[in-house]
Amino acid sequence: MDKNLFVAATMAIGSIGPAIAIGWLASKAVEAIGRNPEATSKIQTAMILAIAFAEAIAIYALVVALIIKFV
């Protein structure tokens, strides 16, 4: 099977989890801001931190895909 297929599959499957996680996080954060607009900056900071953690997982998948492709 072509190597490129695996590279693409790694990235595609590896992005499903983080995509769902980030969508979930953002929706809960926006909901919380709607309930309590005063705490917006606190919620925003926590949201950005959590999204960075979730995105890191997608980046791990990307690094594996790059390693397969170029090494």
Add this chain to the structure above:
Amino acid sequence: MTIESNEHSETTEAVADEHVEAVVDEHGEVIVTGHGEEITGHGEVGGHGETHAESSEFVPPTLASETIGHIGGFEIRNTMIMAWIVMAILIIVALVLKKRKYQMVPTGLQNLVESIVGFMFDFFDAIVQDRKQTMKFFPIVATIFIFIILANWLGIFPGVGTVLIEGMHDGHEMMIPVFRSMNADVNMTFAFAVVSVIGTQVFGIAALGTFKYGGKFFVNPLKDPIGTFVGLLEFISEFAKMVSFTFRLFGNIFAGEILLMVMGFLVPFLAPMPFLVLEIFVGFVQALVFALLTLVFMKMAVTAHH
């Protein structure tokens, strides 16, 4: 068996064994296949005099950074040169400010730097909630932020990744860029991660004392078996943080480099612009996330257990 042909004043020659066939395909490349002791073949027909990658070929940036020169046995890499440039900028700005003596009513450069530092301090203070602790954490966290954001933004400068020079990489000769975005090198991001995590441990030990801080990770199994397991997980998680920091920053910036190169290769006019804006944004967010995570981990390290 020797094949020699002269075309466009370029010599294409292949010296091969008997059991070998040499075929010149449509691009003028000599493909030598088969088994034989000495097979040498080179040359490009219809091109210029030197051996170089075709300009219509897409050469992606390599995972590892490329070596530009040597000082003795020490390799100088293109990311290292960018790091020196960033450091030079920051140090020169700091020295100029010092020479001008901080005025009570700031103007010009001092005003700009003070507004940046003030904004960052208030932002970090809102997270830490304790002024004294913020004063302690601020130097390293703010330095990480400024260093990373400046390096990321300089990485999209024109000339970075495009000014090429001949050199050896991975055993074969190829054109390598003189400048490369500093965080597109695992070594650099790993260095940041190590500084961040070890700095966190140092702050924790300084605030709580060695035994109390160690007591977070190594709990007495007789008194609290679940706590032992959790403590062990936390200990491993410190190393996982190093890996996570490294690859988050590296993956983002390296992927950005590839993205910009691909867009520049596909549609050089106007199309790379939204991607450049994306890279500006990503550079800012990654620096912010690195600094914020470091700050939050430091804050968690100095708080006593329960």
